Amino acid sequence: MRLTLLPALAALVALGAVACSSGDKPAASQAQAATPATSAATTPAPATPAAPATAASARAAIVEVKMTGDGTTKAAFEPATLAIATGTTVRFLNVSGGPHDIAFWADSVPKGGAAALKKGMANQISDLMGPFLQQPNDKYDVSFAGAPAGTYRGYCLPHLALAMKIAITVK
Numbered sequence: 340m341r342l343t344l345l346p347a348l349a350a351l352v353a354l355g356a357v358a359c360s361s362g363d364k365p366a367a368s369q370a371q372a373a374t375p376a377t378s379a380a381t382t383p384a385p386a387t388p389a390a391p392a393t394a395a396s397a398r399a400a401i402v403e404v405k406m407t408g409d410g411t412t413k414a415a416f417e418p419a420t421l422a423i424a425t426g427t428t429v430r431f432l433n434v435s436g437g438p439h440d441i442a443f444w445a446d447s448v449p450k451g452g453a454a455a456l457k458k459g460m461a462n463q464i465s466d467l468m469g470p471f472l473q474q475p476n477d478k479y480d481v482s483f484a485g486a487p488a489g490t491y492r493g494y495c496l497p498h499l500a501l502a503m504k505i506a507i508t509v510k
């Protein structure tokens with residue numbers, strides 16, 4: 340009986356605390372005296388995670404591509420082909436067999452694509468070539484913000500001989 344009343348009491352206390360936040364002492368002391376004060380304090384908490392979630396969904400989507408290899412005979416992007424919406428960020432993750440990098444053939448991307456990638460790739464070591472990811476779990480983001488539709492062909496420089504290539508189609 341008492342337990343079922345507590346949430347309602349907590350809500351009332353919370354309402355009272357909000358309404359009387361400008362220094363109504365009885366409401367404050369009542370909130371402190373009642374044990375539900377802690378649950379009243381945590382009740383608004385679910386609203387707080389909801390805000391970042393909304394912000395996250397408003398942000399560009401992130402798609403992960405794994406960079407794998409055995410260091411000698413095999414190296415690959417996984418997946419090696421993917422389709423994304425413009426504005427998507429592709430996160431390249433060094434899983435094994437590094438160092439890896441992601442570079443795009445400037446003549447393989449749609450018109451306007453190279454300009455978009457130059458903005459979307461930080462710390463390029465040369466045009467449209469990202470830095471080397473030396474350690475496992477190193478990652479590198481390529482933003483396709485403003486990237487025109489079409490297929491973007493890329494490769495990993497250290498493993499080009501092992502045909503470590505990728506084709507990303509922006510829809």
Ligand SMILES: [Cu+2]
Pocket residue numbers: 406408414415437438439440495496497498503
């Ligand atoms: Cu590689």
